[in-house]
Amino acid sequence: MIKQFVVPVVKDDSIDAMVTLTLSLEADPSITDRFYAIEPKLRDRFLQVLFDHANSGGFDGVFTESGNLDILRKSLLEVARKDLGDNVTEVLIMSVNRQDV
Template structure:
């Protein structure tokens, strides 16, 4: 009898657990809105939907494959290095065209970033919104030269500065 009691308690515990699960489980009606609210998994081009204030409502986010490294020069010497990761918010379907011209786009972005560094854009409080806003605007103009109006935003994914 002493060896049988633990087995009976185990079976009773399992039965109670299954019963509680059935009673407390959400109904099928409750599952549907939760499933509809889930964000679809991102594919290679990171497709995302946006509902408010947008013409098409759908964008792709294309990440430039490598970080940008920008030297900050002071008194003819490198005083700091800034690293930055960028992505573009674009109209769906231009991913192939983007990846074909990415080297050209990276070159133009680097020139904008170098110019920004040379006018002191990465000095002091370089992460102020007005400072980064001007940089985003300049990068957007360059992106639109190559990709047209299909580019709606340039997103700064990360930025850091390492003083030497």
């Protein structure tokens, strides 16, 4: 279950950069149908986590530092487990790219 997300980084009321992430869920294959049934809701929740991360400065500076990405992974996993339970074991960040405007 791999999905791409685009997140604006806003500074002084304008877009300073765009961050593109590809996320994957490590999960029990038995939840595949349930995942696709709630995918729009899950994407919305993931985007809110990503927006909050961007707004708190999570994509500034050395944003790929492992501790910073661990915080993001944990927040995304909490959201995934709200709908899919403990069948989701991990959220993997497959790629991350920041493009300054």
